[in-house]
Amino acid sequence: MNIWKISLKNFRFKPLYSFLGILILSVSIALLIGIQQLDRSFRHQLENNLGDIDMVVGAKGSPLQLVLASVLHIDNPTGNISFEEAKRLIKNPMVGKGVPISYGDNYKGYRIVGTTQDFPELYKARLYEGRFVQKPMEVVLGSTVAEAIGLQIGDSFQSSHGLAEKGGHDHDEPLTVVGIYQPTHKVMDRLIITGLETVWDVHHHEDDHQTNNEHIEGDVHDEETDHTEHNETESHHEGEEAHHHEEEDQQEITSMLISFRNPRALLTVPRSINENTNMQAALPKFELERLYQFTGVGVKTITWIAYAILIISCITIFISLYRMVRDRAFDLALMRSYGANTFQLIRMVAYEGFMIAGSAFIVGVLLSQIGVYFIFEMITDQYKQQMPLQLRYQELLQTAGLVGLMVLLSIALAIYPILKMNISKILSHEK
Amino acid sequence: MIRTKDLTFKYREHSALFEFPDIALGAGENLLVLGKSGIGKTTLLHLLAGLLYPTGGSIVIDKVPTQLLPKKQLDKFRGQNIGLVFQNNHAVQSLSVIENLKARLFFAKKAISKNIITDLLEHLDIIDCKDKKLRELSEGQRQRLGIAMGIVHRPNIILADEPTSSLDDDNCNKVMQLLIEQASVSNANLIVITHDQRIKPLFTHKLEL
Structure with a gap:
């Protein structure tokens, strides 16, 4: 006791x-x-999802939207920018790496991101099996995507237009899975990675003509609700005309993810882009702080x-x-x-x-x-x-x-x- | 052995002063304190038990002047040397019969012997309810548990406050016999305060307040 x-x-x-x-x-x-x-x-x-991204450059609009869309992949993009113009930014000695990304399609709600080999490196992603993208129409799946939709290497699928799961039409050209990434516990796990060319190829016959931002924003808006039959036919019609005039310097991307070599660049580079070009630069860390x-x-x-x-x-x-x-x-x-x-x-x-x-x-x-x-x-x-x-x-x-x-x-x-x-x-x- | 001299007490500075006759009991001697209610019987008992400090006079129990002990030592002295038997509140509600007795020995800082406890419960005929809580016991069983609580730690002095006033004649006799018997077994002084005239013949030493 x-x-x-x-x-x-x-x-x-x-x-x-x-x-x-x-x-x-x-x-x-x-x-x-x-x-x-x-x-x-x-x-x-x-913050984890930022990876090595110090700055993101995209079409003018809301900087928070740009960050949400291009870095966290949860919002619609602000529009497109010229690939040529974006590439000029990388020449700045303070810029370390620039990774272009281009959106357009989804498969069962998972976004298909057209980009370069540098993109997985931002998240230090390793291949789980298969190989990297080498040709257009090839894709590598993020681990969450692979698990959720159950596609294997060698399988092909047809992507749907737009970023939302429903409302877009299916494209005819099939995409083929050539690899699957290991889990990174970052945003990359739920993306389908492909080359920039894939996105361009899929869309060249329908939306290469969309060079002005307003049109694209309107398009995105349509995708959120419903693609009307009228819009679609118009789109196809105009797109087929534009197809024949396609040139290298008209290629467009959604945004450019940039990592700096020198932290001082944070102070000067974004301002010069915002003032001197028709693109906008947003700092993800700053925008997230606002969020x-x-x-x-x-x-x-x-x-x-x-x-x-x-x-x-x-x-x-x-x-x-x-x-x-x-x-x-x-x-x-x-x-x-x-x-x-x-x-x-x-x-x-x-x-x-x-x-x-x-x-x-x-x-x-x-x-x-x-x-x-x-x-x-x-x-x-x-x-x-x-x-x-x-x-x-x-x-x-x-x-x-x-x-x-x-x-x-x-x-x-x-x-x-x-x-x-x-x-x-x-x-x-x-x- | 207990001896008091010129013992006085008052509850507040301006309240009435209780004056108590001197008490002198040798080893094994018993005392009956009789008096009407309000005359200070319980006060005297609490003074002897060390639950109150006297206003004046002295109390010596086994050569220890208890009124001079500091509070904590008085608690310890009371736990080891004094056994209290109450009229109603016999034991702690949240503990079972056996846990109560263990707790009693624990607070008295005495070895907790299961044999002593079982023997005592057998002797008092409440061994069957050793795992019951207080509220599950009958009035007679409670009273016997109260006695067990007063004697389990072999005190030198057993102080009983109206132990029989709520009992019928039959139970009254049994309880008094048990108390007197247990006191003589451990050679303790038994002091009973009561207004119950029935138990008067059982005592040789009596004190009227």
């Missing part, structure tokens, strides 16, 4: 009180931990709600401990008459608080992990984006420390009646 055992018996004596205390505290702990983890995983995932400022409000609100619940749950613990001290005044006085000193009784109450807090912490961590797991599952399904689960000790300890502090405070308040206890008075009013 010791103080711990007596506390444990007390804890079990009123299971409903203990259960309620644990329940409310664990919910707030789960919220706190879950929010932190989601926020950090979200940021980590976004966090929008999403951060929601995260902060939920965090404050979690703190509020934490305070309420600590008040609940205080009330249940205080009630325990008051309700069992006779028991505590009896124990004093058995020879227990004040400090032993304080320990008894404190241990009971620790038991509630400890169980709540374990339950809370479990709840948060289950919740976060399901949210990730949902995100993976919806955005075809893999997010690694991770729970940091540091954050866990921080939350544990905070909860511990609050519980200590409630214990300190709850033991006050023990300090002021008049055993003689309690025992003589026993009737």
Whole structure:
């Protein structure tokens, strides 16, 4: 028999009180931990997706849209730019590498990106099997795509026009799978990589004529809703005329991903592009920071709600401990008459608080992990984006420390009646 | 061995002063303290038990002047040397019968011997409910558990506060016999305070307040 055992018996004596205390505290702990983890995983995932990309150059429009479309591959592109003009940028000595990308099609919602051999290197992607793209109409699948659509090397498929899963028409020319990448846990996993020529070849007969940006934005807009029969026929008709006038310097790309050789370039290069060309340069890190400022409000609100619940749950613990001290005044006085000193009784109450807090912490961590797991599952399904689960000790300890502090405070308040206890008075009013 | 001299107590500075007659009991001697309610019987018991510090006078138990002990040492002294038997609150609610007795020995800082506890429970005829909680016991069983709690740690002094007033004649006799018997087994002083006239013939030493 010791103080711990007596506390444990007390804890079990009123299971409903203990259960309620644990329940409310664990919910707030789960919220706190879950929010932190989601926020950090979200940021980590976004930043991770930047790879070595310092700057992205595309058609004029919203810089955030440009970054979302060309770096994170989740929004529609701002338009097209001339490949020739973009290539001139790489000649700048401060620029290390420039990777052109060109969009147009999707297969079952996965985007087909026309690019060069440098693109996988931005994400340090390695081949899992097969080989790299060598000829037009060949594709290499990102690992998520390969898993999701179940295509093997040698299989061919017909791409659909546009970036959305539905609404585009199918192209006639089949694409052939020649390789599959290893997982990178970055955005590349959910892309279908091909050469620039593939995108040009597929589209030359229909949208090479689209040299002005407004037209393309309009086109993208159509794809989001529905391609009307009228638009399509018009498109085909005009496209076939344009086909015959195709020249090398008219080739277009969606954007150019650029990594700098010198960090000083961040200050000068984007400005000179924005001022001197009809292209726009956007800095992904800067744009994502802006994005966090929008999403951060929601995260902060939920965090404050979690703190509020934490305070309420600590008040609940205080009330249940205080009630325990008051309700069992006779028991505590009896124990004093058995020879227990004040400090032993304080320990008894404190241990009971620790038991509630400890169980709540374990339950809370479990709840948060289950919740976060399901949210990730949902995100993976919806955005075809893999997010690694991770729970940091540091954050866990921080939350544990905070909860511990609050519980200590409630214990300190709850033991006050023990300090002021008049055993003689309690025992003589026993009737 | 217990000896008090000029013992006085008052609850607050301006409240009435209780003055108690001197008590002197040799080894193994018992005492019955009689008096109407409100006269200070329980106060005297709590003073002897070390639950209250006297306002004046002295209490010496086995050569230890208990009123001079600091609070924590007094707790320890009480746990080891004094056994209290109450009228109603016999044991801790959240613990079973056997856990209560173990806790009693734990707080008295005495070795927890399962044999001693089982023997005692057998003797008091409550061995069958050793794993029951207080609320599952009958009134008679509770009273016997109360006695067990007062004597399990072999105290030098057993103090009983109205142990019989809620019992019928039959149970009253049984309880008093058990108390007197257990006190003589461990050669302890038994002090019973009561207004119950039925138990008067059982004592040679009596004190009227």
